[in-house]
Amino acid sequence: MTMNWEQLLCAERLGRRPAKSEEGRSAFYSDHDKITFSGAFRRLARKTQVHPLAANDHVHNRLTHSLEVACVGRTLGMRVGNALQARGDLPEPVLPTDIGDIVQASCLAHDIGNPPFGHTGEEAIRNWFQKEGRQYLEALTEAERDDIRLFEGNAQSLRVLTTLEYYQYEEGMRLTYATLGASIKYPWTATPSVQNQRPKNNKYGVFQTELDYFHEIAHHTGLLPVGEHWYCRHPLVYLMEAADDFCYCILDLEDGLEMGLLNWPEVYDILSSVIEPAQLAELEKNLARVDDGRKPAILRGKVIGALIDAGAEAFMAHQEDFLAGRVQGDLIALCEPKVRDAVAAAKDLARQRIFNHAQRVELEIGAYNTIGTLLSTLCGAVDALLGDPEQVTYKDNRVRALMGDNNFHPSVFAKEGSYKYQALMAVIDYISGMTDNYATNLAKQFNGMGQARF
Known part of the structure; x- marks a missing residue:
């Protein structure tokens, strides 16, 4: 089948x-x-x-x-x-x-x-x-x-x-x-x-x-x-996933260069390995004409082209397996070894030198407090609104006004079906839709440390 x-x-x-x-x-x-x-x-x-x-x-x-x-x-x-x-x-x-x-x-x-x-x-x-x-x-x-x-x-x-x-x-x-x-x-x-x-x-x-x-x-x-x-x-999920991974392996390293966390030779060594040797001489001649800041853009086009070639070739070689639902891994695992190795090396370098950078770790820890403040305030108010009306506070009603009734499934305030689940999903919808900046500023407001924006 x-x-x-x-x-x-x-x-x-x-x-x-x-x-x-x-x-x-x-x-x-x-x-x-x-x-x-x-x-x-x-x-x-x-x-x-x-x-x-x-x-x-x-x-x-x-x-x-x-x-x-x-x-x-x-x-x-x-x-x-x-x-x-x-x-x-x-x-x-x-x-x-x-x-x-x-x-x-x-x-x-x-x-x-x-x-x-x-x-x-x-x-x-x-x-x-x-x-x-x-x-x-x-x-x-x-x-x-x-x-x-x-x-x-x-x-x-x-x-x-x-x-x-x-x-x-x-x-x-x-x-x-x-x-x-x-x-x-x-x-x-x-x-x-x-x-x-x-x-x-x-x-x-x-x-x-x-x-x-x-x-x-x-x-x-x-x-x-x-x-x-x-x-x-x-x-076609495999193509979407591969495009995502291809961009990760190139662009995370570019960001590392931009932020001074990586150096050009180590990035070039990993990414250039997917390019055919016959193209390298001309590429290196072009790279020699520009400063380090412009080199990633020149390299990027060649690398993406090579990765797309490898991805399309691997997909077509295994088309019958995809149609039969037999493929358990990802498309990159089916590509030629030099592509698999380059993507793995790029991810490993990013994990070691970018993802564990001290400033990034500090901001990540702060994100836990921001999300925790938002969830505590919103879930507490929504839970109260679904309980005893006599226990609902002015603050609870202000939270409801902030979120807006239109953000809740109709079953929530009618208390039908899995309305408590739907109510919590509405809270998660509200928070997951926020930008980093809005979430940070709103958490400050909830803690009484924000500034008026009007």
């Missing part, structure tokens, strides 16, 4: 809506535009990529990272699309550019659910609910508790796309099934992943709130079922 490209590239939209036919714009490029114009995407400009609250404007944030990943993903997708068409595997009337558009859109959206302070923000939310905030989870089911105490930015991304943006609680952005399928990096739920029953432990891509949407996406794209609430990955 295998997947097929006709279903995988389904252009219908979430909610079983037919694909729109627009002059000059495919249904998949419409997805790209919807994501680009969303508030959640715009806020990535003030969210951490690697360095929280970086003062250097040349250092990447989540927005610039996502745009660059989308550029690499589009080219990688088109390269694969051309190869599929040449083999006669691309169904009519799909074009190679459609593959590029789907991968580009999924790349744009891959971090759209990340909270302030990036992965540190994720850990801070988990840490608070596992310690100070664990009492708020007592009335929830095991699956609901795991969604919150093991908060995952990837699952929040699917929630943003299908629930929160545009048509709130009514299919969200209403993207195509193909783009949504290609955006779900970990197509399973939380609880089995923390019980070591999934390919990636402690990683998952679907909250209980989006479970029905998840099954709808899987059904329309023909993803193969593997277990309960678990499907194999959409093949």
Whole structure:
């Protein structure tokens, strides 16, 4: 049993809506535009990529990272699309550019659910609910508790796309099934992943709130079922993931150079190893003409080109395995050794010399206090509002006014179904949508240390 490209590239939209036919714009490029114009995407400009609250404007944030990943993903997708068409595997009337558009859109959206302070923000939310905030989870089911105490930015991304943006609680952005399928990096739920029953432990891509949407996406794209609430990955996920990793391995090192944490020779030694020897002489001649500050940009183009070539070649060589759901690792693991080794070396250098830099560690520790202050204030007020009306304070009502009733699922104040879970998810939605700057300033306000902004 295998997947097929006709279903995988389904252009219908979430909610079983037919694909729109627009002059000059495919249904998949419409997805790209919807994501680009969303508030959640715009806020990535003030969210951490690697360095929280970086003062250097040349250092990447989540927005610039996502745009660059989308550029690499589009080219990688088109390269694969051309190869599929040449083999006669691309169904009519799909074009190679459609593959590029789907991968580009999924790349744009891959971090759209990340909270302030990036992965540190994720850990801070988990840490608070596992310690100070664990009492708020007592009335929830095991699956609901795991969604919150093991908060995952990837699952929040699917929630943003299908629930929160545009048509709130009514299919969200209403993207195509193909783009949504290609955006779900970990197509399973939380609880089995923390019980070591999934390919990636402690990683998952679907909250209980989006479970029905998840099954709808899987059904329309023909993803193969593997277990309960678990499907194999959409093949184009591997291209999105590879584009992300390719950008990480290059651009994290560029940021390290910009901040003076790395030196040019060690970066060049790692990245140039993926370039064909025949091209190195001309490259080094061009590099010799410029100062060190301009060298990364010249090297970058050659490296990205080599990585895209390797990624497309590996994908096509293993196409049947992707369609059969047999691939357990990532696309980079299937690339030629020099590419695998270079990506691994780049990540190792970044981990040793950038991620553990003292100033970054200091800011990460501060992020825990910021997130903790926000969660304590918001969860305490929301919990009171759902309890005895006689115990609700003026402060609780002011918190509700700050968040806005429109940010809560209709079941919350009607006290229907899993309304306490929905209420906590609304708090997490509110915080995860914040920028680093807003979260920091709001926590100061909550502590009585802020300044008036009007």
